[in-house]
Amino acid sequence: MKEEKKLKIVLFTGYACNNNCAFCIDADKRAFPQKTTAELLRETARASRKGAYILEIIGGEATIRPDFTRVVAAAKALGIPQVACATNGRVFADPAAARRIARSGIDSLIFSVHGPDARTHDALTRAPGSFAQLKKGLANLRALGFKRISGNTTVVKQNLAALPALAKFYIRNRINNVEYIFVDPNYGGAKNDFEKLVPRIAKAAPAMRRALALGRAAGLDQWKARYVPLCHFKDCLDQISEINEREIFFTEHWAPDFVNKDAIASRAAVGRRKTARCRGCLLYASCEGLWTEYLKNYGDAELKPLRAL
């Protein structure tokens, strides 16, 4: 019997951030008011009542809020099985903050790493010192015995060549779950600066596949690629995030400026598109195609419909 899908609620605390990533989807939303502590606690209780299996707390950067650990602790006290946070990792450079958060009850942390070194990472975060802080944060969490750390990387023109070195960084740091995320140019920084940031999928895909292969060679087969047309990943379809998540989760997004009751379906229906070239492709049913803004700028000539297995 097929297992029932689990409910994942992504709870946005607001868009304030101590980084300033060039590609950030929220780049134009910084001025939105942050949610209050009372709002977050109310929403956490509502998530629990709805039966959320995962509560993922994100910003902006949620860990810079003084009430962050209070919200995590409240979620755990309500019995939400998995409470996670996607973070730029800088706050964890402070050993006291790392200890406070590790002991809040948080189940897992997802570190966003956009390059294997300060030169690449800091150029994208536009926050000097952010890579050094992230590395120190990882070390502090390890020293505390906190091991449930994942990674994600937004793939842009500026870090394509560095993806193999970044894979080695993840391997050295024993990060078992990593997502290489093809940049979303539908909103924010990558939309505003498309030409500068968004790589052609024909160039990005080989670099992403190579990173996945390095992970597999190191025994890390849970690494994934996200937001990609499947024709460029046909030898690693079991490592595509959106195929996996569709089978496992219903995902709701609760942001300060919108609520999306089915984030997975609306991304496939509105955010990404297949084109006339895709007709007859054997991967059509499981593929979401390319970002709409990508197609507007670069067209669909790189899509390669699969006609035979």
Ligand code: SF4
């Ligand atoms: S040709 Fe279209 S449907 Fe087929 S894998 Fe590529 S993007 Fe997806």
